[in-house]
Amino acid sequence: MNNGYVRWHHAVDSFLAYLKVEKGCSPGTVKEYRYDLMAFYRFLSAQAGPGAGPEDASPVLLSRYLLYLEEQGDTTRTRSRKVSSLRSFFGFLADDGVLAENPARHLVKPKKEKKLPVYLTLEECEQLLKTIQGKSTNPERDVCLVKLFVYTGLRLSELLGLKLPDIDLTTAEIRVMGKGNKERIIPLTEGAVEVIQAYLAVRPQTGTDTFFLGSHQNHHQPPTPRAVQLLLKGFIRAAGLGDRQLSPHTLRHSFATLLYGAGVGLIELKRLLGHESIATTQIYTHTNMDQLEKAVELNPIKEEKESYQ
Structure with missing residues (x-):
């Protein structure tokens, strides 16, 4: 060698x-x-x-x-x-002194194409959850997994990294270890508490404190990110939503988009999502065409028929 x-x-x-x-x-x-x-x-x-x-x-x-x-x-x-x-x-x-200087210091990143995040509407989220309840072989876990995505906006790695001590149902909060080992606390809705309780009631008692466990023979560790991606892909297809490029991150986008549409401010969204910069959160200021049409309808200047020919 x-x-x-x-x-x-x-x-x-x-x-x-x-x-x-x-x-x-x-x-x-x-x-x-x-x-x-x-x-x-x-x-x-x-x-x-x-x-x-x-x-x-x-x-x-x-x-x-x-x-x-x-x-x-x-x-x-x-x-x-x-x-x-x-x-x-x-x-x-x-x-570290291995090289005299950084030969890559002048490399310039290519300009990124600005793409709006793909997200599910409220109705599509509900359709997805109904499909999971009817198709899943582990419905309590899978419904809990997807609902926590759309209720909390966690990243896939954060969700699979949850431990039992991180979840406090008394205060309705979860402690999340995000990027760079930065901790944040996220409040849970009543619906989130309910699906967590439903999953805990059937969760195998394996001696591990990992919250989400794999299915069948893989009860002692969480499902892999790839396994969750494939699982979600199957549910999306079964729900009739498979004509777009959807992924676990789509559910995080859906959480942020729905909250922003409901009036939640960017500062609050930034804290919930664990973003380093408010600039990252600003991508959720996009709106759909229905919202734009409603905004235009609010214009107090009404159209008048022209009096000239």
Whole structure:
């Protein structure tokens, strides 16, 4: 095994340990960083030779890599993420003294296309829940899972990371450990408390404090994110909502959109969603055409028939 490959892997492992331990990144985020860095290494070794290490990644080669990503059809979002991964990685190596400077510091993220979040209407949420009750083999858990999505707006990782001590039905609150190990408290509605109680009544007593447990033979740990995605995809299709790209994050968008439409302010939404910046929350200021039509109808200036021909 060549020294460059060993040096690269050692640098990547050190960086990922830093992300996990010091930055508090989730396993999913750490996995994405590893994927991005190893993808770049394949390009680096093809361009600079099989013995290439971190020190061989020049600004010119990094710029060439971004052009390569664009040519092979990577989306703007994917390229933007990879730029972030490379800047953070090489910045870490420069701060750690492995490199004299960060060769990726001048990399510019491609401009993101602004897309409105996809969300379900109140009627569609109700249709989805009815479908789950009729189709699920574990209805109490699955209804609780989906309702907590739309009642709390949690991320999938936050929902699957819930522990029994995090849920206080006496005060009707849940404690959530969000991105960067930042804790927040979210109040529960009466409906949320009811579905939690219904699930707890049938939840297997396994000795683990993980709130959501897998089905059948997987009772000792939570379902995987992929399992939840596939489960939800099946329910969405059965509910007749499968003509759009919907995912667990769609339910988080639905929570935020419905609350904003009901008059909840951006500051409150930001706190509930666990956003770092109010700018992230502002995407929920979008409105649908029905709301726009109603707004126009409120115009006090009424149309008058023209008196001239």
